[in-house]
Amino acid sequence: MSWTGHAADFNAWRDQARALYRAQLPPHQVHWDDAAQPSLLSDGGNLPAPVRAGPRVPKTLLAQLERAAACRIEQRWNLLYRVLWRVAEGDRSAMLAGDADGSQLVQRLTAVRREVHHMHAFVRFQPAPDGLPLDLIGWHQPRHQILRWVGDHFHGRLGRRRWLLATPDDGALHGDGEQVHWLAQCPPDWASAARGAAGEGDPMWERYFSSTFNPNRLNPQAQLRHMPRRFLAALPEGALSARLIQATRRGAAPEVVRSGAPLRIKSAPPAEAEPAEPHRDNQAGRADKDR
Amino acid sequence: MELIAKLSLLADAAKYDASCASSAAPKRNSRNREGLGASTGGGICHSYTPDGRCVALLKILLTNFCLYDCQYCINRRSSDVPRARFSVDEVVRLTLDFYQRNYVSGLFLSSGIIRSPDYTMEQLVAVARSLREQHQFRGYIHLKTIPEADPALVAAAGRYADRVSVNIELPRQEGLQRLAPEKSLSTIHSAMGVIHQAGETHRHATPSFSGRKPARLAPAGQSTQMIVGADDSSDAQVLTTAENLYQRFKLRRVYYSAYSPIPGAPGTVPHQPPPLLREHRLYQADHLIRLYGFGAGELLAGTTTLALDLDPKLAWALNHRDQFPVDLNLAPEQLIARVPGIGLRSAQRLVMLRRRRAVCFDDLVRLRCVVRKAQPFIVTRDYRPSRAEPESARLARQLRDPVPEQLGLWG
Ligand code: SF4
Numbered sequence: 001m002s003w004t005g006h007a008a009d010f011n012a013w014r015d016q017a018r019a020l021y022r023a024q025l026p027p028h029q030v031h032w033d034d035a036a037q038p039s040l041l042s043d044g045g046n047l048p049a050p051v052r053a054g055p056r057v058p059k060t061l062l063a064q065l066e067r068a069a070a071c072r073i074e075q076r077w078n079l080l081y082r083v084l085w086r087v088a089e090g091d092r093s094a095m096l097a098g099d100a101d102g103s104q105l106v107q108r109l110t111a112v113r114r115e116v117h118h119m120h121a122f123v124r125f126q127p128a129p130d131g132l133p134l135d136l137i138g139w140h141q142p143r144h145q146i147l148r149w150v151g152d153h154f155h156g157r158l159g160r161r162r163w164l165l166a167t168p169d170d171g172a173l174h175g176d177g178e179q180v181h182w183l184a185q186c187p188p189d190w191a192s193a194a195r196g197a198a199g200e201g202d203p204m205w206e207r208y209f210s211s212t213f214n215p216n217r218l219n220p221q222a223q224l225r226h227m228p229r230r231f232l233a234a235l236p237e238g239a240l241s242a243r244l245i246q247a248t249r250r251g252a253a254p255e256v257v258r259s260g261a262p263l264r265i266k267s268a269p270p271a272e273a274e275p276a277e278p279h280r281d282n283q284a285g286r287a288d289k290d291r
Numbered sequence: 292m293e294l295i296a297k298l299s300l301l302a303d304a305a306k307y308d309a310s311c312a313s314s315a316a317p318k319r320n321s322r323n324r325e326g327l328g329a330s331t332g333g334g335i336c337h338s339y340t341p342d343g344r345c346v347a348l349l350k351i352l353l354t355n356f357c358l359y360d361c362q363y364c365i366n367r368r369s370s371d372v373p374r375a376r377f378s379v380d381e382v383v384r385l386t387l388d389f390y391q392r393n394y395v396s397g398l399f400l401s402s403g404i405i406r407s408p409d410y411t412m413e414q415l416v417a418v419a420r421s422l423r424e425q426h427q428f429r430g431y432i433h434l435k436t437i438p439e440a441d442p443a444l445v446a447a448a449g450r451y452a453d454r455v456s457v458n459i460e461l462p463r464q465e466g467l468q469r470l471a472p473e474k475s476l477s478t479i480h481s482a483m484g485v486i487h488q489a490g491e492t493h494r495h496a497t498p499s500f501s502g503r504k505p506a507r508l509a510p511a512g513q514s515t516q517m518i519v520g521a522d523d524s525s526d527a528q529v530l531t532t533a534e535n536l537y538q539r540f541k542l543r544r545v546y547y548s549a550y551s552p553i554p555g556a557p558g559t560v561p562h563q564p565p566p567l568l569r570e571h572r573l574y575q576a577d578h579l580i581r582l583y584g585f586g587a588g589e590l591l592a593g594t595t596t597l598a599l600d601l602d603p604k605l606a607w608a609l610n611h612r613d614q615f616p617v618d619l620n621l622a623p624e625q626l627i628a629r630v631p632g633i634g635l636r637s638a639q640r641l642v643m644l645r646r647r648r649a650v651c652f653d654d655l656v657r658l659r660c661v662v663r664k665a666q667p668f669i670v671t672r673d674y675r676p677s678r679a680e681p682e683s684a685r686l687a688r689q690l691r692d693p694v695p696e697q698l699g700l701w702g
Binding site: 092093096097098099100103117120121122123124125126136138153155156157158159160161178202203204205207208209210211212213214215216217218219220221222223225226227232235237241244245248254258259 | 295299303306307321323325327328329335336337338340341342343344346350385388390391392393394430552554567641643644647650654657
């Protein structure tokens with residue numbers, strides 16, 4: 001017998017996975033679809049009949065599976081069911097890096113953890129426009145479905161401030177000064193205000209960014225290694241960085257670089273080879289972890 | 292002067308300090324409380340500039356006026372840079388604004404020395420006090436100490452700041468005497484001692500800025516910075532100095548900053564920067580000393596200079612072939628972490644894995660170890676290096692990192 005499961009989110013997957021395990025359907029007989037099929041889901045009778053109890057797995061595994069499920073990739077459920085099955089059958093190496101399945105699980109957990117960290121780092125808030133019951137608004141586009149894991153962080157930072165953090169396709173977080181709410185549908189005027197704020201620059205920040213940059217150590221590869229282009233491009237420092245790099249390569253005076261202004265070129269610049277980039281895997285404060 | 296012009300000058304003047312960490316502060320947050328800010332213990336890099344450096348804190352000087360004349364410093368008395376000075380309130384407002392917009396996780400404040408070391412230190416403390424007491428700011432604060440200031444002021448700084456630090460700048464007294472005549476190694480050491488002692492002894496006696504529970508002064512510990520390539524100190528001198536500081540004052544971090552030739556530099560300092568790769572190798576060696584239990588002496592093995600073309604762990608392993616190969620199914624975790632290409636985390640994961648089943652070669656690939664470097668030094672269930680494994684000199688040639696040519700000349 002084989003089976004096709006349908007799950008749009010973790011809870012839906014967990015309920016079906018439990019039933020399939022109890023019906024003793026091994027992973028190679030189960031295929032998972034990413035889309036929910038409400039007609040099937042609502043019809044519990046469609047699930048095969050249980051022949052045993054379980055699955056019994058460590059609590060940490062459930063938490064890990066839930067976090068790994070936030071990873072937006074195709075076919076996200078097959079691996080999770082395989083890991084669940086193997087661990088429940090007593091093979092705990094399925095949870096460990098090094099194991100073929102375990103490594104994939106750990107990679108997804110790492111991707112999710114990174115994306116959460118990226119969000120902590122690269123979200124920007126702007127003062128909210130008058131008329132909204134908000135102090136700060138932000139717009140961010142995470143790759144994975146992690147919004148629910150960052151609410152606490154921003155709540156802790158912003159205290160009683162009222163804030164909105166909206167995304168293009170995963171709803172929004174709203175801190176009302178006391179609690180954080182996840183809004184599946186962000187009110188359209190809030191969303192458009194947040195989206196608009198994303199494009200707004202801040203002269204103070206841009207000036208700080210240009211002034212703290214050291215042209216003597218120009219190393220754009222290192223910048224991109226730490227700050228993926230998709231984030232850099234979404235922030236004002238993306239365009240600014242391009243100007244700083246250009247000004248530095250053309251040998252502009254320090255105060256010109258610091259101003260962050262685009263170069264006005266009077267005559268054609270001398271043809272110049274790219275400066276050799278020193279081979280550096282790290283930067284001050286973060287040595288290579290795994291060498 | 293307009294605020295934005297001051298920001299420009301005083302951020303520029305502060306950028307030669309490499310430290311920007313916002314980690315290791317005690318956990319706190321502003322959930323349902325007046326005020327602003329949190330610290331989670333971990334550091335966050337909110338942006339990266341095109342030099343590849345992280346922006347974690349608003350890093351500025353209170354002023355770049357300075358009575359001293361340190362030759363390597365752009366703010367020295369004899370430099371002709373434009374000068375500016377923030378008011379205490381300006382720094383406070385900038386910090387809060389940058390923080391709530393999520394540009395930074397706090398403030399790193401330093402200063403040129405104006406009027407007197409005590410006066411300057413008082414100003415720095417006033418900023419931190421205002422942030423903590425008036426504004427209930429719970430983000431990260433790092434204050435740079437003036438070594439010559441009254442120890443009571445240094446302790447006061449520790450009451451408000453997560454990290455208080457003093458820069459040693461150069462590893463040896465000779466260098467300081469020549470390039471920073473107003474400074475001395477013994478004053479710097481005693482300032483470090485004051486911070487260290489304050490952390491140890493005031494733990495029980497002093498209330499925290501929130502006035503609630505006794506807190507450790509400067510709970511995120513102290514750090515320092517050494518400039519590399521401004522004088523002729525060798526890697527051995529730099530690393531032994533660092534090792535001593537870690538042991539004596541329990542420093543959290545030593546930062547290495549490749550000397551950046553400053554505009555209008557005097558003839559006493561080089562006009563060329565040292566290779567950035569040298570700074571990188573020092574960071575790698577420092578990492579091995581702090582976290583892997585290596586000694587500086589072990590890494591240098593009788594020489595004074597770290598190889599530029601080999602990472603220090605690989606260089607060490609090539610000098611100690613008698614300790615290899617290491618059997619990944621038997622060796623203690625610490626020894627596995629000494630294998631080139633295998634980091635602390637991978638070592639830990641290998642040990643977890645081998646409790647379930649024997650480790651084989653492909654596990655290393657899946658753990659994303661640097662297999663090319665690890666290969667000659669390990670044994671697994673299904674792999675052992677061939678007996679005809681090349682001798683160290685040849686291995687070194689095979690495994691070396693390419694060094695950009697122009698960078699190999701200096702240092
Ligand atoms: S004391 Fe020396 S290093 Fe510090 S700002 Fe003054 S001149 Fe620069």
